[in-house]
Amino acid sequence: MAALAAFGAGAWLWSEGKEPAPPLALVDIRGVEHSLEQYRGKVVVVNFWATWCPPCVEELPSLENAWKRYRQQGLVVLAVSGEESDVVTSFLERLPSDITFPVLIDHDMKVGNRWQIRGLPTTVVVDRSGHLHWRAEGQLDFSASKVDEMLLALLDD
Numbered sequence: 001m002a003a004l005a006a007f008g009a010g011a012w013l014w015s016e017g018k019e020p021a022p023p024l025a026l027v028d029i030r031g032v033e034h035s036l037e038q039y040r041g042k043v044v045v046v047n048f049w050a051t052w053c054p055p056c057v058e059e060l061p062s063l064e065n066a067w068k069r070y071r072q073q074g075l076v077v078l079a080v081s082g083e084e085s086d087v088v089t090s091f092l093e094r095l096p097s098d099i100t101f102p103v104l105i106d107h108d109m110k111v112g113n114r115w116q117i118r119g120l121p122t123t124v125v126v127d128r129s130g131h132l133h134w135r136a137e138g139q140l141d142f143s144a145s146k147v148d149e150m151l152l153a154l155l156d157d
Helices: 002-007 054-073 085-094 110-114 145-155
Strands: 011-020 025-028 033-035 043-049 075-081 103-105 122-126 131-137
Touching (some): 043 054, 054 145, 122 145
Parallel strands (some): 043 075, 075 103
Antiparallel strands (some): 011 131, 025 033, 043 122, 122 131
């Protein structure tokens, strides 16, 4: 129970690098295409979220901090929203602090469906070889020591 409290209310599912990550190729809010394949060799945090989801919005600052802390070590953060680009852009412009990682748009939720997203927020971590490593459904605190340890373990591989 203490471990779950450290992560927030989310449920953790482990894959431990045995299952390849589903394809992901989307355009960000600036019109730049991102694909999971282009980040092979890096640890990729894929965060499915929405502007109307309070837990999603609450976890954005800690996700931004993790991105800033570890991007030089090979961490990539991709946030995926099923909303329209203009809605997401307008929302991000109103936040008190900048989100600097790519925010991708999945209008038709094809990627979300392929990744079996059932609720928001959902975070999936892909290891350097392109395999699913772990998944959390529900809000995370990316500054929690346990989350930090898990990211560092993958980054140190």
